[in-house]
Amino acid sequence: MAASLEPLLRPRSIAVVGAARRRGTIAAEVFHNLVHVGFQGAVYPVNPRAEVVQSVRAYATVEEIPDAVDLAVLVVPAAQVLETIDACGRKGVRAVVVITAGFAETGPEGAALQRELAEHARGFGMRVVGPNCLGVLNANPEVRMGATFAPNFPPFGGVAVCSQSGALGLAILDLALEVGMGISSFVSIGNRADVSAADAMAYWEDDPDTKVILLYLENLGDPAEFLEIARRVSRKKPVAVVKSGRTEAGRRAASSHTGALAGMDVAVDALLGQCGVLRTDTIHELFDVAMLLSTQPVPKGPRVAILTNAGGPGIMATDACESRGLKVPRLGEQTCAALREFLPAAASVGNPIDMIASASAEQYERSLSLLLADPAVDAVLTLFVTPIVTKPTDVAEAILRAARGSDKPVAACLMGSQGVPDAIAMLRAGRVPTYAFPEAAAAALARAARYGVFRARGVDELPALLVDREAAGAIVGKPLPPGARGRWLGPDEVRAVLDAYGIATPRQAIARSGDEAARLGAELGFPVALKLIAKGITHKTDVGGVRLGLRSEDEVREAYLAMLGRLHELGRIGDMEGVLLQRMVDRGIETFVGATRDPEFGHLVGFGLGGVQVELLKDVVFRVTPLGALDAAEMVDGIRARALLEGFRGGPVADKRALTDVLLRVGRLVADFGQIAEVDLNPVIARPDGAIAVDARIRVVA
Numbered sequence: 091m092a093a094s095l096e097p098l099l100r101p102r103s104i105a106v107v108g109a110a111r112r113r114g115t116i117a118a119e120v121f122h123n124l125v126h127v128g129f130q131g132a133v134y135p136v137n138p139r140a141e142v143v144q145s146v147r148a149y150a151t152v153e154e155i156p157d158a159v160d161l162a163v164l165v166v167p168a169a170q171v172l173e174t175i176d177a178c179g180r181k182g183v184r185a186v187v188v189i190t191a192g193f194a195e196t197g198p199e200g201a202a203l204q205r206e207l208a209e210h211a212r213g214f215g216m217r218v219v220g221p222n223c224l225g226v227l228n229a230n231p232e233v234r235m236g237a238t239f240a241p242n243f244p245p246f247g248g249v250a251v252c253s254q255s256g257a258l259g260l261a262i263l264d265l266a267l268e269v270g271m272g273i274s275s276f277v278s279i280g281n282r283a284d285v286s287a288a289d290a291m292a293y294w295e296d297d298p299d300t301k302v303i304l305l306y307l308e309n310l311g312d313p314a315e316f317l318e319i320a321r322r323v324s325r326k327k328p329v330a331v332v333k334s335g336r337t338e339a340g341r342r343a344a345s346s347h348t349g350a351l352a353g354m355d356v357a358v359d360a361l362l363g364q365c366g367v368l369r370t371d372t373i374h375e376l377f378d379v380a381m382l383l384s385t386q387p388v389p390k391g392p393r394v395a396i397l398t399n400a401g402g403p404g405i406m407a408t409d410a411c412e413s414r415g416l417k418v419p420r421l422g423e424q425t426c427a428a429l430r431e432f433l434p435a436a437a438s439v440g441n442p443i444d445m446i447a448s449a450s451a452e453q454y455e456r457s458l459s460l461l462l463a464d465p466a467v468d469a470v471l472t473l474f475v476t477p478i479v480t481k482p483t484d485v486a487e488a489i490l491r492a493a494r495g496s497d498k499p500v501a502a503c504l505m506g507s508q509g510v511p512d513a514i515a516m517l518r519a520g521r522v523p524t525y526a527f528p529e530a531a532a533a534a535l536a537r538a539a540r541y542g543v544f545r546a547r548g549v550d551e552l553p554a555l556l557v558d559r560e561a562a563g564a565i566v567g568k569p570l571p572p573g574a575r576g577r578w579l580g581p582d583e584v585r586a587v588l589d590a591y592g593i594a595t596p597r598q599a600i601a602r603s604g605d606e607a608a609r610l611g612a613e614l615g616f617p618v619a620l621k622l623i624a625k626g627i628t629h630k631t632d633v634g635g636v637r638l639g640l641r642s643e644d645e646v647r648e649a650y651l652a653m654l655g656r657l658h659e660l661g662r663i664g665d666m667e668g669v670l671l672q673r674m675v676d677r678g679i680e681t682f683v684g685a686t687r688d689p690e691f692g693h694l695v696g697f698g699l700g701g702v703q704v705e706l707l708k709d710v711v712f713r714v715t716p717l718g719a720l721d722a723a724e725m726v727d728g729i730r731a732r733a734l735l736e737g738f739r740g741g742p743v744a745d746k747r748a749l750t751d752v753l754l755r756v757g758r759l760v761a762d763f764g765q766i767a768e769v770d771l772n773p774v775i776a777r778p779d780g781a782i783a784v785d786a787r788i789r790v791v792a
Contacts, residue, residue, distance in 0.1 A: 094217050095285065095293040097184035099228050099275050101160035102131045104237060105152050105183070107174055108165035109135035109143045116189060117165040118144070119239040120225060127227075127236035127243045132157065152181050159183050163225065163237050168192030168203065171221070172210055179214030186211065187237060188220035194281045195222055208283040223280025224256035229273050230299055238263075238278070247272010248301030248384045252290040254279055258306045262373060270518050271381055274299035286311045288319045295323045302384040304376055305331040305367075310358070313691045317365050317714065324366030325549075328383040328541050331367050332376050333358055357691040360712040364721055366544035368537045378534040381523035383541070386499035390546070391468040392539045393417045394532075395461040396442035398473035399449040399480075403505065403528055404442035407471055410532035416539060418442070425464045432456060447477045455488035462496045468539070469499045471531050474513075476506025482513035490520040499538065501531045550718030555592065555758050562590040566763045566790055576767060576791035581623060581670045584786045591755045593771070594782040596675050602668040604650040608643035610671050616641045617674040620649045621785065624657065625665040628787075633660060639674060646671070675784050679734055679744050680773035682710065683752050683783070685760045687767045687791075693760040697725040697753055699734070700773035717757030722750045735776065744776035752781050767791045 104124060110117035121144060124133045134157075135143035138150040149155050152162060152174070162183045166174055168190050178186055193204035204221060211218045219226060225238030229246040236243050240259070244266040251266075251273060253259035259278040266273050274297065277290050287305050294300040303323065310316045310333075320329055362369050370376045394416050398404035408418050418441050421429075429439040433453060438444040443461070445453055454472070461470045474485050482504060493500040502517055502524045504510045514524045525531040565583045570576065579587065581600055588595050597614050600623070601607035611618045622635030630636050634656045637649040650669055657663045682700035687693050695717055698710030711728040713721045726735070726749050735744040752774060760766050767790060771783040 092289075092293040092295065095185070095289060097160040098187070098217055098219060098226060098285070099235075099277070099293065100233055101185070101235065103134070103157060103159050103161070104129065104131065104235070105134040105136050105149075105155060105159045105162045105178075106165065106237075107136040107152055107162055107178075109137050109148065110165075111137075111140055111143050116239045119241075120163055120165055120189065120237060121146075123236040123238060123240070123243070128234045129236070130232060130234050131160075134159065152177050152183065155181070161185050161187065161237070163187045163189060164220075165189045168200075168221075171207060172203075175207060175210045175214075175216075179210070179216060183214075183216060185217045186219070187223065187225055188218060188280075188283070189223060189225060189239070190220070191222040193221045193283070204281060204283050211284065218284035219277060220280040221283060222256070224253070224259040224278035226275070226277050227273075228275040230275075238276070240264075242267050244273040244276075245270060246274070246299075248274055248299065249304060249380050250274045250290070250294045250297065250300040250302070251276045251304045251306075252279060252287050253277075253306040254282065254287070254308050255306060256280060258373065262304075262306065265373065265377060269377060269381070270515075271377060271384070274301075282311060286315075288312070288316045291319050291323045291329065295319075295326060301327060302380050303327060303329045304380055305329065305333075306373070306376075307331060307333050309690075310361070313361060313714070317361055320362075320367050321365035324541075325545060328379075328388070328538075329365075329367045330370060330376055330379050330383075330537070331362065332370055332373060333362070356712050357688045357694055357714065360694055361691060361714045364713055366541060368541055370537070375530075375533060378523075378525065378530050379537045382499060382501060382534045382538050385521040385523055386501070386538075387497050388542045388545065389469045389499050389535065389539045390542055391417075392536075392543075393419045393466060393468040394535060395419075395421065395464065395467040395470045396473065397445070397454070397457055397461060397470060398442055398475075399445050399447055399454075399477065400473065400475040401438075401444050403473045403475060403503070404444050407473060407503070407528035407532060408442055410529040411471070411535070414532055414536035416532065416536050419466050421461070422464050422466050425460050425466075428460050429457060447475075448479060449477075450480055451484035451488040454485050455492045458489060458492035458500070462492065462498050462500070467498065468542075469501070469535055471528070471535065472500060472502045473528060474502070474504045474506075476504075476508050476510060482506070482509040483516060486513035486516040486520075489517060489522060493520075493522055499535070501525065501535060503528050503531050547720055550720040552716055553719045553754055555755060557592060557755070557758060557762075558590040559762055562587045562759065563763065566766060566788075570790075570792055574792075576789055579788045579790065584788050587759070587788060588783060588786060591759045593752055593755050594780065595786065596782060596784055597673040599671050600668050601650070601671060604647040604654075607650045607669055607671060608647045611640065611646040612643055614671055614673045618646065619672045619674055619784070620646060620653070621670040621672070622653050622657075623667045623670055624662065625667065627662075627665065633657065633662075672784060675775045675782055676777060678742050678775040678777035678781075681735075681744070681749060681776050681781070683749075683756055683769075683771040683774050685715075685756050685766070685769040687760070687764075693757075693766075695725075695753060695757045695760070697749070698729050699731050713757075715757050715761045717754060717761075719750070719754065722753040722757070725753055726750055742776075743778050745778055745780050748779075748781040749774070749776055752783070763790075765790050765792070 109121040680700040
């Protein structure tokens with residue numbers, strides 16, 4: 091796959107089909123850019139109505155070009171694209187970039203034309219970028235290909251960019267030039283008839299010019315393919331993405347806790363997190379993290395030292411770091427003692443280290459060197475506010491000297507105007523990223539630290555689990571009633587499926603009268619829980635359908651009659667199918683485990699605090715199946731209320747390994763049976779000696 095993009099990004103010859111003579115049109119600008127930027131191969135204009143295009147001999151068709159053509163850039167009307175693709179195929183062109191619009195973005199007819207385009211190209215073994223795209227470029231001096239209609243060409247560097255939007259692609263190239271960030275290559279995939287972001291990542295995986303990969307995406311294409319490739323590539327190189335579509339409007343209706351919590355953007359976050367891709371909210375944040383990871387070592391942890399000559403920015407930086415999950419630790423006593431030897435008495439040698447306004451360039455250099463040597467520090471954020479006595483360029487030189495050769499990242503934030511632009515230019519030339527404000531630097535460091543954790547954790551393996559797939563399949567695979575689109579499994583069916591997959595549940599029985607409930611409660615052993623079974627009632631607590639801690643036959647009988655009376659008040663007495671009795675489970679922490687099937691991403695598995703507050707608190711983390719052992723363990727440790735699982739204020743301690751096992755088994759269950767639409771285990775009582783699902787629901791669809 092990666093090799094097939096070689097003629098696209100490192101072609102030896104390019105034909106521009108539709109190249110125009112007069113500047114100011116897309117067709118003219120693409121050809122002009124290739125020649126003006128200095129492409130290191132041959133460029134052939136193709137125009138049936140001109141013998142010469144911009145001082146270069148033109149050809150009427152691509153087939154008339156006497157030499158071999160690796161890449162063709164098509165800037166012709168949409169109606170002519172198919173015949174042009176065929177001509178390129180007959181010529182032996184290996185890749186085409188279709189700048190032309192008028193395809194899937196216009197509606198069903200355009201989508202059909204786009205499918206034809208892809209089929210024609212596939213028949214000749216050609217790769218296609220676009221249609222409806224900005225083009226491609228390679229800034230390596232050995233290639234110097236600017237096959238786009240962008241007005242600017244970026245400097246060469248280690249950052250590769252893939253954009254689904256042509257307009258955003260233009261903005262990205264402009265911003266790269268503005269901040270001086272070097273680009274290795276750029277691909278605008280447009281409507282993605284063939285080449286996708288996953289294809290581009292696969293190419294850049296082993297590209298020696300590329301150190302960091304940036305993506306702007308409106309959708310992920312094939313999520314399974316994206317997950318597989320991104321997870322592999324991220325272990326070698328950082329990948330960061332801006333993914334549009336975060337709003338609540340994209341959330342689909344759902345009838346379970348899991349479905350209500352797992353909106354589309356949750357699925358995107360889960361998938362990106364699993365494959366180590368760093369998600370940012372804006373293009374500027376995308377560049378901020380790229381500037382750090384393309385120039386500095388990956389941090390080994392979240393501990394940041396802050397060096398400043400002004401107290402206010404130091405406090406801002408501290409707040410910004412800690413609010414993003416970074417740690418601002420106490421420094422080692424040896425480091426503090428060494429700092430006191432040369433900093434003024436008024437300086438603070440805690441963390442942040444405030445050297446006060448009189449700090450000299452020499453003090454910056456000595457302090458930064460000490461911080462980088464401290465084993466309690468994983469990264470350093472250096473702040474500088476222009477004073478009267480110290481030149482910003484001297485400080486920049488000091489930072490560069492101290493940072494040179496360090497295996498820990500250094501980020502700088504220079505504030506002020508007098509001399510600061512020159513200092514910023516010096517730092518960037520020396521490969522130290524600079525930021526206008528501490529918050530931007532902290533956000534970049536936080537994302538880089540998360541990437542460091544991902545890369546250090548190793549490859550996640552799918553564990554071997556002992557399950558009875560045949561027994562579960564006999565239940566899950568039952569035909570649906572005629573005309574039904576889905577059904578909730580009955581309590582006994584749910585119990586059997588969970589038993590088949592090794593998920594513990596309490597002893598239980600079903601009753602359809604008060605007397606039967608009282609008798610079965612005695613057989614199970616008091617205390618028991620009584621739970622309503624009724625058609626169309628998803629959340630039983632909303633109608634008084636759950637009673638806990640019943641200690642006698644009379645209490646069970648009274649609880650049954652109370653539920654019956656409540657349904658009568660609601661006019662739903664006919665929906666009652668009985669009650670489920672369960673032996674009460676020993677005290678523990680109520681957690682939630684669930685799964686839902688997303689139409690685009692497949693099954694998501696969720697974990698969080700459980701009980702009736704699950705949708706209120708929304709302290710839930712999700713992952714996309716297949717679920718690995720590390721994924722499941724990170725889910726358990728990933729909720730905000732993690733401390734509750736660890737004996738907070740003398741409370742019970744949860745068996746995290748048991749919770750991880752439940753997550754893996756639910757993940758395996760939904761991976762084995764695509765017809766399972768939703769699973770809700772709420773609550774799963776987590777105890778020191780295990781975890782047990784005391785309430786469970788499973789819905790299957792056709």
